[in-house]
Amino acid sequence: MNTPPDRRTLAQAAEWFVLLASGEASDEDRCRWHGWLNAHPSHRLAWQRAEASVARLSGLPAAQAQAAAQALRQPPARRRFVGQLAALLTLGGAGWLGYRHSDHSADLRTAVGEQRETRLADGSRLQLDTDSTVDLDFSAKTRLIRLRRGQILIETATDKLARPFIVETAEGRIRALGTRFTVEQLAGQTRVAVLDQRVAIHAAASSDAPILGAGEAARFDRDGIRLRQTVDDIDRSWHRGLLVANAMRLAEFTARLGRYRTTPLHCADDIAELRISGVFPLADDERALATLTGALPVTLVRGADGDRLQARK
Incomplete structure (x- = not known):
């Protein structure tokens, strides 16, 4: 069983991470980092913890990410970030594991x-x-x-x-x-x-x-x-923000669109086999539903337990 990294090892991982992230690491620095990383299993565990922690910053807008990278090239900012990262990494073992397995982690x-x-x-x-x-x-x-x-x-x-x-x-x-x-x-x-x-x-x-x-x-x-x-x-369209339906069963369409809504969306059994074709925006589910109800003989009924598509009377 791998030994959990101690505070000193976690601090070293933070220092290496910030140096490499600054863009100023030399080839010699990278060779030394590889040597440190492979010197002991706890070093690799500490490095993985550093990567997992900083990975949450990878979604920053480009301008903010560029500013952060520039700040790391300044010694004072670099020292501050090393300290902050080291403090984050030294969370207790049980607390760290509990946090890593929670959805928010x-x-x-x-x-x-x-x-x-x-x-x-x-x-x-x-x-x-x-x-x-x-x-x-x-x-x-x-x-x-x-x-x-x-x-x-x-x-x-x-x-x-x-x-x-x-x-x-x-x-x-x-x-x-x-x-x-x-x-x-x-x-x-x-x-x-x-x-x-x-x-x-x-x-x-x-x-x-x-x-x-x-x-x-x-x-x-x-x-x-x-x-x-x-x-x-x-497969070809969801990552472009679109739901492309080609004679899709209404029950399937409802299930797929419903994944993008905080309000549950249901489909009545008697209209489940109706077919729908078209291109619908996933980011605007109300517009997608308006298009749907205009194309098929169905209506949208709002309810306390969610919205429901049913046959138009």
């Missing part, structure tokens, strides 16, 4: 109805769909994203350290092979849709690593792939 998260895009430290692009949470774990050997809930889009960047890019879910891991893809955490399954290039799927309880190519999608559980599909309009 996620490195990146979105509220219901929110979508968020960010550039990761390696230049990769990450977009979170509504009500999604992820943890980031970038080390000297691996670029890892843990998807706790929801759905994400990944567009990987070439990495100077040639580290593998992996997305981890409850059912296993997806390894990017220079690609753009989406991952969705479902109940007991993970769905992957490959938009460009390829990914390898490593189910938790399987030794196989089947590969999906561009245009392919699949659902898998801990034992392996359960359903192979093709990429559909939903």
Whole structure:
């Protein structure tokens, strides 16, 4: 079992992190950092804790991020940030673990109805769909994203350290092979849709690593792939803020749009099989519903337990 890092090690991790983030680290500094990182398992744990803490700042607007980077080049600001980061990292072990497993501890998260895009430290692009949470774990050997809930889009960047890019879910891991893809955490399954290039799927309880190519999608559980599909309009459009329906069942449309609303949205059973086609804005659900009720013989009824689509009388 790895020994938790002590205060001195955490302070060293904070110093290294701030030096590397300042952009002023020399090749010799990076070699010394690698030596420190690999000198003891507790050093790596301290570094991962520093990365997880600072990862929450990765969603800053570009202007603020640039200002922060410039400030780190000034010795006084650098010293202050080292102290602040070291203090954050020295949270008690039980308190830290409890915080890391709480929903609010996620490195990146979105509220219901929110979508968020960010550039990761390696230049990769990450977009979170509504009500999604992820943890980031970038080390000297691996670029890892843990998807706790929801759905994400990944567009990987070439990495100077040639580290593998992996997305981890409850059912296993997806390894990017220079690609753009989406991952969705479902109940007991993970769905992957490959938009460009390829990914390898490593189910938790399987030794196989089947590969999906561009245009392919699949659902898998801990034992392996359960359903192979093709990429559909939903896969290609949600990250552009759109719900594209092509003769979609109204029940499915209601369920998908409902994920972006804080008010529950229901569909009456007698209209569930009606079909709808069109392009609907996810960020403006009221406009989407107005378009829907204008296209189909249905009406929206507001209620204490949510809104309900039912047949127009």
